[in-house]
Amino acid sequence: MPDAAALPLEDPRPPRKLYRSGDGRWLGGVARGLAGHLGLPVVWVRLAFVGLFMANGLGALLYAAFWFFVPLGVGGVGDHKPASLVGTETSPEGRRRLVARKPDKGQMVALLLMVIVSMVFLGSVNLTNTAKAYLVPVVLVAAGVALVWRQADNARRARWVEVGGRRRTLTLLRAAVGVLLVTAGVSAIFVMQVSAAHLGAVLEAALAVLVGITLLAGPYLVRVTQDLSEERLMRIRAQERAEVAAHVHDSVLHTLTLIQRNADNAGEVRRLARAQERDLRTWLYKPEGTGKDEADEPDTVAEAVRRNAAEVEDKHGVPIEVVVVGDCPLDDRTTAQMQAAREAMVNAAKYGGEGGAVQVYAEVEGRRVFVSVRDRGPGFDLDSIPADRMGVRESIIGRMERNGGTARLRPVPDGGTEVELEMERAEKTA
């Protein structure tokens, strides 16, 4: 558990580590990443690369090296990234993630520019014929390698963005094209060294080598992938555990501390303990994803009854036992009923709380929603309450009747009061 607890929920990015920028990049994000790292404007870095490029293509070589060896990160310089290129969003956990990108216009333009510049560059440089002959195959090989290597980037991005299956075929296609390009380039070099006559033989040999490598490396690669996914699963589990531990740790220890401080205040201790109990139960027994966020509004009857009871319990310090049978979505009528029920709970807690826990029972049966709130207090007689006291008449009985339901108040044989609220659900939510 300590291991799990120590696992950071969010990988912190070391402040001065070089990353290629994932945001607002033109090509590989090298310039932007470098600029961010060095604290320079991106334009300077880009200009520097172009300048170096003119020096016998050193810039291109450098850029390529950076592209291959520097990992892709998020962020870069400043926040003046072109919005059309890439978007980031902040996920609910507060983690920044890349959003699925549209086909990148900026990158396309940049690539095109690169090609044009290279053409001009090649045209301006004098090369011997043999060197020129080798150039095309070398470029082919480079393009293939780049294609395959860039895959790593995409795999990473895919993990952030969680793209669908369509991307997968694209990935495979890219790999295939990359391999093909490399093979073609290497073959061409060989062919030029020997002669065109041996082209077939060379291609065959290359293919054989390729198949051999696949056979040799295949199982290993599969195992590596499996290990990786297993490791990922473990990490996710550890993270989940850490989350639960963090929650339980925080709230339980907090409550225990408060209980120790308020040890002589029985009412407060009881209230704290009950609130903590409820919280823990919500965590343990509610299905995944429900009830863990306290902010959202309840949208079913059962949820609303429980929420109301919990709030009244917290506010008035009287235990409320809730039993719910069945469930249905809330509509206008049942919402009004829930408000009336809440009013009844408040009354029960205020005036009948001495006799013990308040019992709340809610049942959804077909179209009918029934809620009963009973206390074991002294009980009271509606007729004996002055006509100007509108609490019960208006907020419980009146509210129910205005919405087409009924409310009954009656004394319970052995002491206490029971409020029964009955309502038909609205038609549309059949």
Added chain:
Amino acid sequence: MSDATEANGTTGEAEVAEGTEGAVGRHVRVVLVDDHRMFRTGVQAEIGQTARTGVEVVGEAPDVDQAVSVITRTRPEVVLLDVHLPGGGGVEVLRRSAALMADPEQPVRFLALSVSDAAEDVIGVIRGGARGYVTKTITGSDLIDSIFRVQEGDAVFSPRLAGFVLDAFASTDAPPVDEDLDRLTQREREVLRLIARGYAYKEIGKQLFISVKTVESHVSAVLRKLQLSNRHELTRWATARRLV
């Protein structure tokens, strides 16, 4: 309550006399099964003063294996059984004690006592043969009352259990396999509803104008249906809610 009885002499004394006579006349041997020592100690302290309560705690066990051996050795009349136990849970204890439960001479009866909120746990032990289910928030005197009721062969339902059972039976719209066995009668349903609303058996009797004995027999009938019926629907219901 005590103020009231003192203030009004004769009736008060009569009540007290009746109460003590009941406690002295009754005696029950109980085994506590719970993996939390603190909880066992607490329950022992609350119900274990035999002279006053009539309950004698003859054994304790923290897990399934020890529970089975203690129960077999001491042959108590009632076992207070926790639902969550190391070694298979309360259900496992019930399974391995089936022979003792069925003993016609001196049957061992189980009362589930749990903090669990999950319907699957609760319905599970009831179907396993427990005679009732109460939550751990129950007061000492209510618990003692429940123990005696179980000893006499009746079923003890807490409001929450009644809610679970109603839920289980209510949401079965498909025609049941065996009409007589599977359906709750209107009366049984009413009784369960009142239990779920927090009424005591006595109060239910007054409400429905029937005797407490009749209430008890209705509750026992519900329990029997729950235990005996090989219900497809219950399973389906539970599966649909990921309870089983």
